[in-house]
Amino acid sequence: MEAVLDWLFSSKEEEQHIITSMAYFMMFMAFCSFVTLTLLKENVPYGRYASSKYGFPVNVKFAWFVQELPAILVPFLLVVSSSATKVFMMPNQLIIAMYFCHYIQRSLIYPFLIRGGKPTPFVSFALAFVFCMYNGYMQVRYLSHFAVYPASWVTHPLFLIGFLMWLFGWLINMHSDHILRNLRKPGETGYQIPKGGMFEYVSGANFLGEIIEWAGFALASQSAQSLAFSIFTTVVLTSRAFSHHNWYLEKFEDYPKNRKALIPFLL
Numbered sequence: 001m002e003a004v005l006d007w008l009f010s011s012k013e014e015e016q017h018i019i020t021s022m023a024y025f026m027m028f029m030a031f032c033s034f035v036t037l038t039l040l041k042e043n044v045p046y047g048r049y050a051s052s053k054y055g056f057p058v059n060v061k062f063a064w065f066v067q068e069l070p071a072i073l074v075p076f077l078l079v080v081s082s083s084a085t086k087v088f089m090m091p092n093q094l095i096i097a098m099y100f101c102h103y104i105q106r107s108l109i110y111p112f113l114i115r116g117g118k119p120t121p122f123v124s125f126a127l128a129f130v131f132c133m134y135n136g137y138m139q140v141r142y143l144s145h146f147a148v149y150p151a152s153w154v155t156h157p158l159f160l161i162g163f164l165m166w167l168f169g170w171l172i173n174m175h176s177d178h179i180l181r182n183l184r185k186p187g188e189t190g191y192q193i194p195k196g197g198m199f200e201y202v203s204g205a206n207f208l209g210e211i212i213e214w215a216g217f218a219l220a221s222q223s224a225q226s227l228a229f230s231i232f233t234t235v236v237l238t239s240r241a242f243s244h245h246n247w248y249l250e251k252f253e254d255y256p257k258n259r260k261a262l263i264p265f266l267l
């Protein structure tokens, strides 16, 4: 990995410049996604919106496992690299650990718990794979090689609030995904009205958790890279929460009328 990066970049300054540009490009892609998903009302084509227009179907467990794998493999190679001097600093260690906690669950555990998920169209699978590689490199290369925090950053209120948001969001996300998967008995593929946890308040409880999680990560890490990821996640998952909410309202006559799409009591 180190040899490839040395071949790609002539200096550390050049690589840092590229990593910063990657963050701004992700923000630009978030804006493009906002236009496509929110203004033009398209859905990201997987799950209940999967369509054969986007390529042949890939088994859902295989798709989630393989597409998310670069999000831990690339960062793993980066943190074990001999030049990863920043991994010895406590603030960097904690923020990198937050990233790994999420992606170890997402790529090594979540895929094998899915019950009856729809096959993923190849294009969605391939885009998710590229995204995980891009984001994994951008987040963890920055944190392991470039990010400089004062040692006292881990007791700063912004770090502590960000950490608690990350933890709270992650727990909501995993609890909500657990509720969804238990709506199906093994072998079932249909949909039911989710009940319990944050689903009592919003249709997109798992998405709300993930949005809070990465906003907390961005607050704790204070970087253009984490901000870009948080914005991208918010755009994609907000659109998905509203699409699911409208889908439930159309499909179930008895859908709880006081339940909102994403923000409890508001939206």
Ligand SMILES: NC(=O)c1ccc[n+]([C@@H]2O[C@H](COP(=O)([O-])OP(=O)(O)OC[C@H]3O[C@@H](n4cnc5c(N)ncnc54)[C@H](OP(=O)(O)O)[C@@H]3O)[C@@H](O)[C@H]2O)c1
Pocket: 046, 047, 048, 114, 115, 116, 117, 118, 173, 177, 180, 181, 183, 184, 189, 190, 191, 192, 193, 194, 206, 207, 210, 232, 233, 236, 237, 240
């Ligand atoms: N950071 C990001 O940018 C990002 C992007 C996408 C997803 N994610 C995260 O990845 C996870 C999965 O996302 P997703 O978009 O696949 O979530 P989802 O649409 O809510 O589906 C999650 C799983 O639950 C099943 N399911 C959903 N609603 C159900 C219902 N009412 N009854 C029975 N089963 C139901 C789905 O089956 P079907 O496949 O049959 O619909 C799927 O297996 C979430 O935690 C999300 O936050 C993150």
